[in-house]
Amino acid sequence: MTDQQTLFVKMAYDAWQTYIQRASDLFAKLTDDQLMEEIAPGRNRGIYMLGHLTAVHDRLLPMLGLGERVYSQLDDTFIANPDKSGLEFPPITQLRQSWSDVNSRLKNAFNKMTPAEWLERHMSVSQEDFNKEPHRNKLNVLINRTNHLAYHLGQLKLMDK
Amino acid sequence: MTDQQTLFVKMAYDAWQTYIQRASDLFAKLTDDQLMEEIAPGRNRGIYMLGHLTAVHDRLLPMLGLGERVYSQLDDTFIANPDKSGLEFPPITQLRQSWSDVNSRLKNAFNKMTPAEWLERHMSVSQEDFNKEPHRNKLNVLINRTNHLAYHLGQLKLMDK
Numbered sequence: 001m002t003d004q005q006t007l008f009v010k011m012a013y014d015a016w017q018t019y020i021q022r023a024s025d026l027f028a029k030l031t032d033d034q035l036m037e038e039i040a041p042g043r044n045r046g047i048y049m050l051g052h053l054t055a056v057h058d059r060l061l062p063m064l065g066l067g068e069r070v071y072s073q074l075d076d077t078f079i080a081n082p083d084k085s086g087l088e089f090p091p092i093t094q095l096r097q098s099w100s101d102v103n104s105r106l107k108n109a110f111n112k113m114t115p116a117e118w119l120e121r122h123m124s125v126s127q128e129d130f131n132k133e134p135h136r137n138k139l140n141v142l143i144n145r146t147n148h149l150a151y152h153l154g155q156l157k158l159m160d161k
Numbered sequence: 162m163t164d165q166q167t168l169f170v171k172m173a174y175d176a177w178q179t180y181i182q183r184a185s186d187l188f189a190k191l192t193d194d195q196l197m198e199e200i201a202p203g204r205n206r207g208i209y210m211l212g213h214l215t216a217v218h219d220r221l222l223p224m225l226g227l228g229e230r231v232y233s234q235l236d237d238t239f240i241a242n243p244d245k246s247g248l249e250f251p252p253i254t255q256l257r258q259s260w261s262d263v264n265s266r267l268k269n270a271f272n273k274m275t276p277a278e279w280l281e282r283h284m285s286v287s288q289e290d291f292n293k294e295p296h297r298n299k300l301n302v303l304i305n306r307t308n309h310l311a312y313h314l315g316q317l318k319l320m321d322k
Contacts, residue, residue: 004280008169011301015308040319056163111200119165140172143304147176154312155249155319 005115012111012118012139016146020103023053023153027099030159032092038156044083046159047092049152051078054099057106060145063123066109066139071098118142166276173279173300174271177307181264184214184314188260191320195254200316204297205244208253210313212239215260218267221306224284225299227270232259279303 027035027050035046044052055074061067077087089095118139121130132137188196188211191288196207203211216235220230238248250256279300291297 004169007164007280007296011296011298011304014296015304019308042322043319094292110191119168135168135173141213142253143172143176147180147308150308150311151315154315157312158204158316158319161203 007120009115009118009139012143012146016142016149017107019146019149019153020107021085023149023156024100024103026153026156026160027096029110030156035092039158044155046156047089047095048078048083049156050092050095050099051089053149053152054095054102055079056096056145056148058102060106061102061109063107063141065120065123066106070105071102074098111137146154166280170276170279170300173304177303177310178268180307180310180314181268184310184317185261185264187314187317187321188257191317195320196253198245198320200319205316207258207317208250209244210237210317211253211256212250214310215256215263216240217306217309219259219263220268221267221302222263224302225270226281226284227267231266232263235259245255274299276312 004126030046035050038045039049051074054071055078058069058071058074058118077085077089081087090098100110119134121136122138122141123126125131125136191207196211199206200210215232216239219230219232219235222230227297235251238246240251242248251259280295280298282288282297283299283302286294286297
């Protein structure tokens, strides 16, 4: 572990946590009725984005070597299929709880990781490929998922009227 | 300069460049008529987002110590004021050119920066504060601006029908 590793991990982690907080605040502010509306005419509904982000974040648990998935049942509805595919959605209350729970699990696990661990390969890249491309590490996944979250937060913010 | 600095800079820079490319591709795809439309009913228009992102990226030049601003005249219309404030907009063709130009300038300047330079303080933080908070460096600004870009790209993507 070096001071520089600590510094870089802090930068990436702070950005993640900032956007998790902004998204959580927005979801808390939006009513169930609002979440049933489309973000823009003909586009995804708020509830779909809530399920999508929850499923994507749940996938981080095995990808970062932090444990088994908890909400893999959301993948079919919220990742493999688009909104309004005809699949039944879980109740919003349950999705809100899952969003909160998965981010808490991640936060607890992140707080136990050393800076050096963040630089290890993530679980979707082979050791052989990682040796050639050391940027395919866990911290890079976090950076990319923060951008993914920011992308959808910008869309969800349009529902905040 | 260490290998770790090089690695971290690559991770943050790749994410930036990915979103710059995605945004540039989307702006190229959207027609002038589309950019004059609102992203969602009652919200900002595409042209406002184009000017806003151009102005914010132009501000990176002095903030990262890369030179003088080129498009500071955009600030009043696209940062200090909201869309539909009554201020006259530059022609879209000119804004498209400015967006392309400012990102080219940044790319050229970034390619000359050493990894160690990215870890220096940015120009909006004092040396005294930076000594206490070394994460307030140039690379951190890039990480945050990438998230800002992703946030608005998510909104602009709603215009891509």
